[in-house]
Amino acid sequence: MSATIDYLLHLADNALVLGQRNAEWCGHGPILEEDIALANVSLDLIGQARLLYQLVATLKGGNTTEDRLAYFRDAGEFRNYTLLELPHHGPLSGYAQSSLDYGTTIVRNFLYSALMALLWEALEKSANTDLAAIAAKSLKEVRYHLRHSRDWLLRLGDGTDESHARSQAALDHLFPYTQEFWVSSPAESAAIEAGIGVDLQTIKADWDGIVDAALAEATLQRPVAEGYVSEGKKGLHSEHLGFLLADMQSLARAHPNGNW
Amino acid sequence: MTASIDAAWAALEDLADPEIPVISLRDLGILRDVRLGADGLEVVITPTYSGCPAMGQIEDDVKSTLLAKGIAARVVTQLAPAWTTDWMTEAGKAKLHAYGIAPPHQTPAGSNVVRFIARPAKVETVPCPRCGSGHTVESSHFGSTACKALYKCLDCQEPFDYFKPY
Numbered sequence: 103m104s105a106t107i108d109y110l111l112h113l114a115d116n117a118l119v120l121g122q123r124n125a126e127w128c129g130h131g132p133i134l135e136e137d138i139a140l141a142n143v144s145l146d147l148i149g150q151a152r153l154l155y156q157l158v159a160t161l162k163g164g165n166t167t168e169d170r171l172a173y174f175r176d177a178g179e180f181r182n183y184t185l186l187e188l189p190h191h192g193p194l195s196g197y198a199q200s201s202l203d204y205g206t207t208i209v210r211n212f213l214y215s216a217l218m219a220l221l222w223e224a225l226e227k228s229a230n231t232d233l234a235a236i237a238a239k240s241l242k243e244v245r246y247h248l249r250h251s252r253d254w255l256l257r258l259g260d261g262t263d264e265s266h267a268r269s270q271a272a273l274d275h276l277f278p279y280t281q282e283f284w285v286s287s288p289a290e291s292a293a294i295e296a297g298i299g300v301d302l303q304t305i306k307a308d309w310d311g312i313v314d315a316a317l318a319e320a321t322l323q324r325p326v327a328e329g330y331v332s333e334g335k336k337g338l339h340s341e342h343l344g345f346l347l348a349d350m351q352s353l354a355r356a357h358p359n360g361n362w
Numbered sequence: 363m364t365a366s367i368d369a370a371w372a373a374l375e376d377l378a379d380p381e382i383p384v385i386s387l388r389d390l391g392i393l394r395d396v397r398l399g400a401d402g403l404e405v406v407i408t409p410t411y412s413g414c415p416a417m418g419q420i421e422d423d424v425k426s427t428l429l430a431k432g433i434a435a436r437v438v439t440q441l442a443p444a445w446t447t448d449w450m451t452e453a454g455k456a457k458l459h460a461y462g463i464a465p466p467h468q469t470p471a472g473s474n475v476v477r478f479i480a481r482p483a484k485v486e487t488v489p490c491p492r493c494g495s496g497h498t499v500e501s502s503h504f505g506s507t508a509c510k511a512l513y514k515c516l517d518c519q520e521p522f523d524y525f526k527p528y
Contacts, residue, residue: 149411
């Protein structure tokens with residue numbers, strides 16, 4: 103039971119944190135269509151997170167609700183990949199031009215969507231039938247997200263010198279964080295053992311294939327993923343998650359019994 | 363009891379979708395079933411997209427429509443099998459078209475954009491719902507609601523929504 107809950111929270115937190123991050127573009131998109139696109143992607147991700155939190159709430163029972171899980175847990179209790187909580191830019195130094203870099207947003211969405219398109223497909227066979235149903239639903243959505251981010255990756259990578267340089271820089275910055283995908287956390291291992299979760303090693307070759315093909319078409323160089331392996335899924339986060347949560351949770355915490 | 367199931371179906375027959383009021387929930391394929399559960403009548407609905415913000419409204423609409431006819435029922439949300447635009451009725455597609463929204467194509471069997479390398483060889487043309495021209499172009503993957511994409515007709519110059527095959 104606890105293995106299931108931990109695994110579901112990992113999946114849910116991934117969706118919620120990236121959904122919240124992407125939603126920061128709302129009203130700030132580089133063009134109107136992309137403003138709407140990112141808000142739509144966020145809507146899907148937050149919808150997926152809700153389904154998973156509702157399932158966790160049912161399993162936990164008591165007074166646990168989806169809102170409690172989203173709004174009243176602190177950073178250390180979140181189990182999302184570090185990749186998903188990073189801001190929309192690389193390291194800022196010198197004359198930083200902008201804290202919102204669309205190349206970073208697109209690269210991150212592409213790397214994550216490529217993973218989830220494979221993971222949700224594999225989770226359709228999960229021993230937990232509720233999770234399998236959520237996976238089947240989410241798979242359709244993430245395939246569309248992958249199409250969207252892949253299209254933009256090609257446009258930026260194989261675009262102007264400026265867009266190429268910025269998307270390559272975003273890729274160089276973010277790619278090392280994908281190492282976290284491939285090292286199972288104790289929660290994942292337990293879920294795999296129970297037949298509920300999926301060993302990501304089994305989909306790594308397919309992920310590499312999707313990434314390599316897209317990068318080649320986008321004329322981008324695949325960086326070597328090495329160095330520090332992030333551990334967000336074990337609750338060890340970057341400083342950025344706290345700020346993201348403060349933004350997201352402050353209203354609910356100011357009105358702890360609020361209903362709408 | 364069959365009578366009350368029939369009565370519930372009849373009451374819900376024309377209940378419109380809150381976002382796209384020209385089409386009924388039944389035509390959209392959101393209204394899946396009316397059945398007899400352990401605690402009485404159950405109406406089964408399924409979300410189009412996980413994050414569809416209209417689901418709460420749809421649940422309320424179903425309940426109040428039935429109550430107005432004196433039918434008490436519980437609304438059950440069911441995820442599996444996942445909703446597909448293939449469940450949309452032909453009548454529903456015609457209504458969308460008349461409203462100015464291009465209806466979805468059939469989803470190709472086993473379609474999988476995950477393993478694609480290049481673009482699909484044949485991109486489906488989406489005829490303009492206003493002038494019928496096939497000379498249209500996608501301006502955005504995403505449109506005014508989760509279920510639509512934005513297109514533009516290159517002949518009559520009108521932008522229009524396309525209900526995404528899903």
